[in-house]
Amino acid sequence: MDLKDLAEKLALTVFQPMGNFDVAVTDGYTGDLLSDVMGNAKEHNIWVTCQTHENIVAVARLKNLAAIILVNGRKPDDTALAKARDERVIILGTPESAFAITGALAGLFRRK
């Protein structure tokens, strides 16, 4: 499923749109310990987190993740937003919890 479809299906807010919405999202990964995400997220995964620090952009870029979804209505820090624009890392958001949005994502991927 491409990122554009996925963002529409889950009604995600777009905080930072510069980047590739046509990428085929392979799976999801959920975590707030960035060291763990660096170790375990896979290329073109979509990443669910409550962390808003600018380091999320570097981690997404390093692991070539499809996008970041911030949960619980959180917004990216200003520095994170600026960096994401420069690095073309798409940042999305949802008022839902990490559990709820991860469940919804799992439903989309497992149904396919």
Add this chain to the structure above:
Amino acid sequence: MKTFRADLHIHTCLSPCADILMSPLNIAAAAKRKDLDLLGICDHNSAENAAAVAEAAGRLGILALPGLEVTSREEVHVLALFDGIEAALSLQERVYAHLPGENDEEAFGFQVLTGADDEILATTGRFLAGATELSLEDVVRTVHSLQGLAVASHVDREGFGIIGQLGFIPDNLPLDALEVSRRLTIEEGRSVFGPGRPIITGSDAHTLEEVGLAATSFRLEAGTVSEIGLALRGLGERRVLG
């Protein structure tokens, strides 16, 4: 110039996770037994017991610097150390204004405010075990604006350590030093975390037995935060000895 054996990361009975026996008189006596010259009193998100410990330690000829171990929004622990209690209380004021929640003693433990003679004054209901709403950058900036030192706590630990929480240390974050836990020596810390930032160690004592289990020796003119700052930068003959 003198050598100071310093344990700059000690909790008191104000931290909910610390032993109730971590009182000013007991900490001072434990520090004396361990031949420490200089202490940092850093409770979670609070400096309310720091002056009492400084007074108790002072009677035994030991200096105790006031500080806090602040939990940032990213759940990174940062030690903040100051030369005067006023500066520590200024940071505390900002922390308290951004620290939501209430303590549940059954779940997290007691938070006991004491005087210098171990008299129990009160317990506090603030959620000291919680995270503040302050970003890491905000915490470090505020500490520096109050002429304090900002040290990333136990960087080798996954939980609440800066690297565990954030994957790596942001280049532009002006930390004064990194603290390694007592699992590593300072030498090991330098080889793991690189030459770029000064490394210290501290016990992170939550019980009396842990006081001084890790200590950093400094070559200083006096046991102050400003002198430690010089030592961390290797200026004016001040040094981190190991």
